[in-house]
Amino acid sequence: MKKVVHAACPHDCPDACGVLITVENGLATKIQGDPAHPITRGFLCGKVAKYLDRVYSPERVLYPMRRVLPKGPEVKAGNFPGPGSTPAFKRITWDEALDEIASRFRTIVAEYGAEAILPYSYGGTLAVLNGASMDRRFFHRLGASQLDRTICSMAGEEGLKSVIGVKLGTEPEQFRDSRYIIAWGANIHGNNVHLWPFIAEARRVGAKLVVIDPYRTRTARCADWYLPINPGTDAALALAMMHVIINEHLFDADYVARYTLGFEQLRAKVQEYPPERAAQWTGIPATDIVKLAREYATTRPAVVRVNYGVQRSECGGMSTRTIAMLPCITGSWQQAGGGLQLSTSGAYGLNREALQRENLMQESLGRSARTVNMVELGKSLNALDNPPVKALFVYNSNPAAVCPNHNDVVRGLHRSDLFTVVHEQFLTDTTDYADIVLPATTFFEHKDLQTAYGHYYLQISDQAIEPLGECRSNVEVFRALAQRMGFQEDCFRETVDEMIDLALGSDDPWLAGVERERLAREKHVRLNFGAARQSNPGFEKANGEGARATQHNPFLPFAQGNFRTPSGKAELYNERLKAQGLDPVAAFLPPDESRHGEHAKAFPLELLARKADNFLNSTFSNLPSIQQMEEPGLLELNGADARARGIADGDRVRVFNKRGEIVLKARVDGAVQPGVVSAHLNWAKLTPGNRNINVLTSEKLTDMGNSATFYSVLVEVELKKPAA
Ligand SMILES: Nc1nc2c(c(=O)[nH]1)N[C@H]1C(S)=C(S)[C@@H](COP(=O)(O)OP(=O)(O)OC[C@H]3O[C@@H](n4cnc5c(=O)[nH]c(N)nc54)[C@H](O)[C@@H]3O)O[C@H]1N2
Ligand SMILES: Nc1nc2c(c(=O)[nH]1)N[C@H]1C(S)=C(S)[C@@H](COP(=O)(O)OP(=O)(O)OC[C@H]3O[C@@H](n4cnc5c(=O)[nH]c(N)nc54)[C@H](O)[C@@H]3O)O[C@H]1N2
Ligand code: SF4
Ligand SMILES: [Mo]
Secondary structure (H helix, E strand, O other), X not given: OEEEEEEEOOOOOOOOOEEEEEEEOOEEEEEEEOOOOOOOOOOOOHHHHOHHHHHOOOOOOOOOEEEOOOOOOOOOOOOOOOOOOOOOEEEOOHHHHHHHHHHHHHHHHHHHOHHHEEXXXXXXXXXXXXXXOHHHHHHHHHXXXXXXXOOOOHHHHHHHHHHHOOOOOOOHHHHHHOOEEEEEOOOHHXXXXXXXXXHHHHHXXXXXXXXXXXXXXXXXXXXXXXXXXXXXXXXXXXXXXXXXXXXXXOOOHHHHHHHEEOHHHHHHHHOOOOHHHHXXXXXXXXXXXXXXXXXXXXXOOEEEEEOHHHHOOOOHHHHHHHHHHHHHHHOHHHOOOOEEEOOOHHHOOOOHHHHHOOHHHHHHHOOOOOEEEHHHHHHHHHHXXXXXXXXXXXXXXXXXXXXXXXXXXXXXXXXXXXXXXXXXXXXXXXXXXXXEEEEEOOXXXXXXXXXXXXXXXXXXEOOOOOOOXXXXXXXXXXXXXXXXXXXXOHHHHOOHHHHHHHHHOOOOHHHOOXXXXXXXXXXXXXXXXXXXXXXXXXXXXXXXXXXXXXOOOOOOOOOOOOOOOOOOOEEOOOOHHHHOOOOOOOOOOOOOOOOOOHHHOOOXXXXXXXXXOOOEOOEOOOOHHHHOOOXXXXXXXXXXXXXXXXXXOOOEEEEXXXXXXXXXXXXXXXXXXXXXXXXXXXXXXXOOOOOOHHHOOOOOEOOOXXXXXXXXXXXXXXXOOOOO
């Protein structure tokens, strides 16, 4: 018995690939990229190409378990005794696990109120149902604390929306029509690899690729022009570019007049940012800033792929805001292959309200529950009061690895009076602090609906194999828990197909004609942006009469304005920013924790606490076949900084600041410029001392969106003396 099942990769990645899984006699035997998927085009990234190793790993959690040893990382790397038989845990039945969770929750609700229970989830799966549906219904009905899910993208989202009002951007397919491509804080080869072939296609006919990144990524090494920038200074660069574009009249006066608000205020503001001034902050010579501005504004079509790297610093919201202004003043939104992409997720107008049922919270509490920012988990576990956090339910996340200020997070997780449940596929850093571990399915083992944040296709992900062991999906776990808690609402009994229908049954015009049956037939469906355009005037204007974009009906959301701001225009002046204490036009403020700030003397190096190209945040980092592709435990530093500290390539070094320290291996490789060091995220327990790079990061929040500041971190590095 052999079949090929269509699924969609649900990992936290813009590409949301179409996947084909070959199943023989109930066993998955092969995974490949769907050749018919317009973005995946038949190939997968290195980590998911090896996904059978993950699904069938001997380290999968397959049964519910209860802790029998004190909390803490006992299960060491390379010393894994196998599922269901770790020394720290004892296997129990699902009934025992659910009964214990329900009874602990009831006791906590009675004594402290439901807000003493905190759900904690993020990007384990981004699929629609297992990402946010039954779980939200459950916690809303319970009246638990709300989690503010800010760890990744909120600063950028707020910055972008402050200009264009919505998370929409240039289609990846259109990059092949572009002639000037700026990858701005966008690690395309590492994090968004399916965009690359479209860029390669454009370059074959002469497009120029510019990379702006403080780290020499693989994308930077392939670029026509690489501009290393000091971390956190992008707003200064964008403002200086606009200084040139506006003062040299390189903007599209017609587009600006019709579709933007506040251009005169912007014109006045950019006068404070001449290229010479921005050069001092950014480290990019003024002549290069001028050249970049001129080339960007005069080459058509020109597109910016800005990714979330720029917004992980203290002024990340403002950085994104200023970059988002660029296509609004050059008018490049009018051309196929123009515009900007940060995220496409705003296009999916699914009926989230019906999936998540926020009204259940109002009904059970009579008000909204308090909100806890996920970035501040350490602070919340250790210091929150009225009520304190007495129970934590973690799923789709590994906070003991990914949260900033790791030492505080772990201190909180260690609390013996904290009841922690973790629903997981593996025994992660976070299960090391769980009282109860529940086994989770992978996307091979459940059905779901998949959106994307890097393209505009909706997909059905079919179940390929039966769940391994006693694994259950997030949907099924929260359905069972709702039943144990005695929740009677019908929504807790809806089937997966009913929920998919509910999600699709919104009145959003872009979902018109997109039904479950059609998705089952076609596997991926482009959102319904309307009939093919007869002509593409913007493209013709840029490329000469009769010129046609390679795509027959490019999606040009802002070709005629239609911004989703309150004014309907691109808001170069935004009154609402004032209320947040921000400049309503834009401003560059050097990060507090930066080489310009007060900590700079004791901790003179800026750390980029980066993601690994072959892991996905902390996911995949425990799998031997993936580890072979990635060298963990490195600190990359510049030759000048290494020499000044007597450090040679391969030395063990101590990296530290006032929050913590970690020992890594020095790699002097030219990836970073002087003053910057870089290291990768990994599971804490895979590093000696059970700590990862987040011992150095802080809970400080960004200027907009209350996001994390993983890339505004100061450290010092010294040679680790051998033990006496
Ligand atoms: N292989 C792989 N793919 C992934 C992930 C992964 O961990 N591994 N993570 C996924 C997730 S959760 C996300 S959010 C996306 C994120 O994808 P990206 O947005 O690409 O995320 P980052 O890697 O955080 O940052 C991108 C680049 O920004 C650079 N950068 C850092 N600080 C600055 C700055 O101040 N200015 C500028 N101009 N650049 C800066 C970094 O050096 C990095 O090369 O990727 C997803 N895809
Ligand atoms: N230093 C540093 N820290 C960072 C970042 C960084 O760049 N540097 N990046 C930040 C960013 S952008 C993000 S998005 C966050 C990511 O934070 P998380 O979303 O916590 O990311 P992961 O480490 O991928 O952990 C996801 C976990 O979910 C589990 N999982 C997968 N599928 C399922 C499922 O269906 N059900 C259940 N119950 N579990 C499942 C996986 O096994 C995995 O352990 O990390 C942030 N932390
Ligand atoms: S992680 Fe990203 S690139 Fe890799 S298969 Fe999944 S969606 Fe595609
Ligand atoms: Mo993320």
